[in-house]
Amino acid sequence: MRWASGEAIVEQLLAKGHLERVQGAQADGWSWLDRARQALDAARLVAAAAPDSSIILAYDAARQACVALLAQQGPAPNHRRRPLCR
Numbered sequence: 001m002r003w004a005s006g007e008a009i010v011e012q013l014l015a016k017g018h019l020e021r022v023q024g025a026q027a028d029g030w031s032w033l034d035r036a037r038q039a040l041d042a043a044r045l046v047a048a049a050a051p052d053s054s055i056i057l058a059y060d061a062a063r064q065a066c067v068a069l070l071a072q073q074g075p076a077p078n079h080r081r082r083p084l085c086r
Contacts, residue, residue: 017078020075020078021074022074026071027071029068032067032068032071033065036061039057039061042057043057
């Protein structure tokens with residue numbers, strides 16, 4: 001699946017090796033979505049008692065949902081390279 005918006009950025013990240021193309025079982029994002037749901041559920045559970053932890057869990061849920069979307073489209077983070085952010 002491809003979208004015009006952001007396609008050039010994804011292509012640059014692929015060319016620089018920050019993303020890599022995956023196929024088959026690796027391109028199934030459902031396990032990442034399950035992890036995202038679990039993190040979001042945990043964020044809701046601890047929100048009143050530990051708001052800072054809740055924010056971290058919600059951030060993790062969003063990050064995992066983004067990885068799921070990338071996986072479904074084919075590109076995935078290249079874990080052999082340094083992170084995009086320093």
